[in-house]
Amino acid sequence: MSTCRLHPPGPRPDAGLLERCRALPTSILSDCMARSGGICGVHRVPGGGWPRVAGPALTVRTRPGDNLVVHRALDLAQPGDVLVVDGGGALDRALLGEIIARYAAARGLAALVVDGAVRDVEGLAAGAVPVFARGVNHLGPYKDGPGEIGGPVHAGGTVVRAGDVVVGDADGVVVVPRERVAEVVATGEEQARTEEAVFAHIAAGTWDRSWVAAALTEVRVGPGVVA
Numbered sequence: 001m002s003t004c005r006l007h008p009p010g011p012r013p014d015a016g017l018l019e020r021c022r023a024l025p026t027s028i029l030s031d032c033m034a035r036s037g038g039i040c041g042v043h044r045v046p047g048g049g050w051p052r053v054a055g056p057a058l059t060v061r062t063r064p065g066d067n068l069v070v071h072r073a074l075d076l077a078q079p080g081d082v083l084v085v086d087g088g089g090a091l092d093r094a095l096l097g098e099i100i101a102r103y104a105a106a107r108g109l110a111a112l113v114v115d116g117a118v119r120d121v122e123g124l125a126a127g128a129v130p131v132f133a134r135g136v137n138h139l140g141p142y143k144d145g146p147g148e149i150g151g152p153v154h155a156g157g158t159v160v161r162a163g164d165v166v167v168g169d170a171d172g173v174v175v176v177p178r179e180r181v182a183e184v185v186a187t188g189e190e191q192a193r194t195e196e197a198v199f200a201h202i203a204a205g206t207w208d209r210s211w212v213a214a215a216l217t218e219v220r221v222g223p224g225v226v227a
């Protein structure tokens, strides 16, 4: 027998704010947090074409290469949760595959985010639950524990706490701290409007480029003249 430390459940985000988060690209959300907050190196599994997903984190820290506590977390998860598994970034053994993904779908989870490897990727890509991972390995996990559920974890350079809002799309995964969601969403919506205006100026040939030269001190080298 090994231990699984269990923390109290995290807070649930406001449903309206979650919906607004889901409408914003991860690139804009991380921009609105000083270009930080990403779970770096963790991406949609190959072939997975799911739309953007957002939900509160249910955090799991597991011994690298072992998924016993991941199984326990699946039975504690609430519908809409994003399971964030801190597997120490280890790639020498997969932490989950199609069986877990199908069970996660049946339990109503929104997504699986793994700082580690996964397997059965063709089955994952065809499945209902988006899966994000650092890598792929056919070697399977052990089931011995130990681990921890609901505590703070570290994934791809970012601390994730239960109830933080996790958003994943084609660019990767970002974590919005639970007390910053309203502020980040409002700033993100403003940035999205600004980007729409830039797109319109590009299409019309009216984009003011003067800021580029203003930000540079140019040093000419050689006899040629830069066009």
Ligand SMILES: O=C([O-])CC(=O)C(=O)O
Pocket: 067, 095, 096, 097, 098, 099, 100, 101, 119, 120, 140, 141
């Ligand atoms: O065997 C395991 O525990 C992991 C796996 O491949 C699956 O979930 O399908």
Ligand SMILES: [Mg+2]
Pocket: 096, 097, 098, 099, 119, 120
């Ligand atoms: Mg499998």
